[in-house]
Amino acid sequence: MATATAFPVDKSLEHPERVLLVGVMLSADYHGAAETRQRLFQAALNEAAELVAASGGEVVDVLSSSRDRAHSALFVGTGKAEELAAAVAAQQIDLVVFNHELTPTQERNLERALQCRVLDRVGLILAIFAQRAQSQEGKLQVELAQLTHLSGRLVRGYGHLQSQRGGIGLKGPGETQLETDRRLIGHKISALQKQLQQVKKQRATRRKSRMNSSLKTFALVGYTNTGKSSLFNRLTKAEVLAKDQLFATLDTTARRLYLSDAASVFITDTVGFVRDLPHKLVAAFAATLEETALADVLLHVVDVSHPEFERQIDDVNTVLAEIKAAEVPQLLVYNKIDKLAQNQQRPGILRAADGTPVAVRISVASGAGLADLRSAMIELALAK
Ligand SMILES: Nc1nc2c(ncn2[C@@H]2O[C@H](COP(=O)(O)OP(=O)(O)OP(=O)(O)O)[C@@H](O)[C@H]2O)c(=O)[nH]1
Numbered sequence: 001m002a003t004a005t006a007f008p009v010d011k012s013l014e015h016p017e018r019v020l021l022v023g024v025m026l027s028a029d030y031h032g033a034a035e036t037r038q039r040l041f042q043a044a045l046n047e048a049a050e051l052v053a054a055s056g057g058e059v060v061d062v063l064s065s066s067r068d069r070a071h072s073a074l075f076v077g078t079g080k081a082e083e084l085a086a087a088v089a090a091q092q093i094d095l096v097v098f099n100h101e102l103t104p105t106q107e108r109n110l111e112r113a114l115q116c117r118v119l120d121r122v123g124l125i126l127a128i129f130a131q132r133a134q135s136q137e138g139k140l141q142v143e144l145a146q147l148t149h150l151s152g153r154l155v156r157g158y159g160h161l162q163s164q165r166g167g168i169g170l171k172g173p174g175e176t177q178l179e180t181d182r183r184l185i186g187h188k189i190s191a192l193q194k195q196l197q198q199v200k201k202q203r204a205t206r207r208k209s210r211m212n213s214s215l216k217t218f219a220l221v222g223y224t225n226t227g228k229s230s231l232f233n234r235l236t237k238a239e240v241l242a243k244d245q246l247f248a249t250l251d252t253t254a255r256r257l258y259l260s261d262a263a264s265v266f267i268t269d270t271v272g273f274v275r276d277l278p279h280k281l282v283a284a285f286a287a288t289l290e291e292t293a294l295a296d297v298l299l300h301v302v303d304v305s306h307p308e309f310e311r312q313i314d315d316v317n318t319v320l321a322e323i324k325a326a327e328v329p330q331l332l333v334y335n336k337i338d339k340l341a342q343n344q345q346r347p348g349i350l351r352a353a354d355g356t357p358v359a360v361r362i363s364v365a366s367g368a369g370l371a372d373l374r375s376a377m378i379e380l381a382l383a384k
Pocket residue numbers: 222223224225226227228229230231241242243244245246247248249250270271272273335336337338339362363364365366
């Protein structure tokens with residue numbers, strides 16, 4: 001349900017946008033030896049470039065610098081701002097993306113100084129979600145996240161002006177507008193929350209009928225672009241969109257899956273996670289992610305060919321803890337082994353000391369290890 005609002009909620013991108021990507025390596029954010037810090041910083045920049053691509057933008061230039069700072073606050077000095085403004089003008093940049101969190105005030109000041117739109121990482125992820133949301137639920141959730149993001153900005157963004165005015169007791173026109181905006185946003189937010197509550201009920205009803213059937217539920221989770229939807233399709237012969245793109249999936253789909261005569265299960269595919277997934281987004285997607293927390297087993301899909309796959313596993317576990325799914329048993333699915341060196345492509349099940357399957361090495365692309373995965377799933381489905 002698209003809604004027109006009086007305020008600039010829509011930060012969605014129009015493509016093709018010419019994007020300047022800015023990375024600032026703050027010593028507070030990257031730890032370890034210089035070489036490690038450099039590698040992590042580069043990986044974060046690469047991921048930001050992928051996010052830009054996922055939003056339909058084109059990275060025209062990347063500027064990075066490092067700063068020795070004890071606290072993790074980005075400060076853009078006048079010299080740097082001038083350098084950025086020159087780059088924006090020279091290369092006809094439409095959008096500058098900071099791979100760093102900006103305060104609303106910083107974002108506004110930068111927009112003024114650079115004469116061009118500015119987004120930080122959170123804003124970029126929200127913009128992608130806004131573009132992608134397909135289902136009514138997905139759209140409601142993204143809109144809620146954007147409005148919450150905006151209302152936070154209105155309050156914080158104008159706060160310093162208000163306190164200055166407070167003493168004089170003035171009520172300028174801007175302030176009145178601000179109050180109106182706040183009230184409208186407040187109404188809109190509660191309306192959205194009510195609608196989402198409704199959706200949540202419908203979901204609960206559907207889930208209940210699944211639970212009554214006493215079938216176990218497996219939920220696919222994992223970092224974005226690891227192959228969850230590809231695996232879902234392969235296992236269930238469904239046709240969920242699978243694409244080499246961050247956040248191809250935003251909704252949850254559930255299908256019944258026959259594993260053996262004794263074991264039929266439900267399997268769900270859902271939105272992928274990313275480092276620093278905005279909290280507002282996680283909160284807004286609570287209804288979608290609830291399925292995950294209530295699953296019997298999580299199939300944690302990992303792109304084992306990704307240089308940062310171990311960190312991605314940690315990032316996913318962080319989000320899982322946030323949505324109270326940390327206690328759900330996990331089976332790690334090491335996918336894309338076809339992309340590893342020849343001598344590392346061996347598929348199969350890895351077991352704990354007591355014999356419980358803890359991980360399976362597979363390739364959805366080549367089909368290697370899929371039989372192992374199915375038998376591990378049967379074991380877990382029949383356990384208890
Ligand atoms: N080489 C290789 N590529 C794979 C394999 N599995 C999936 N892919 C590719 O990885 C990309 C991402 O796949 P998806 O299934 O969309 O990944 P996802 O985890 O659902 O991604 P999001 O929905 O964005 O979170 C696609 O281009 C797939 O073709 C695999 O085993 N090997």
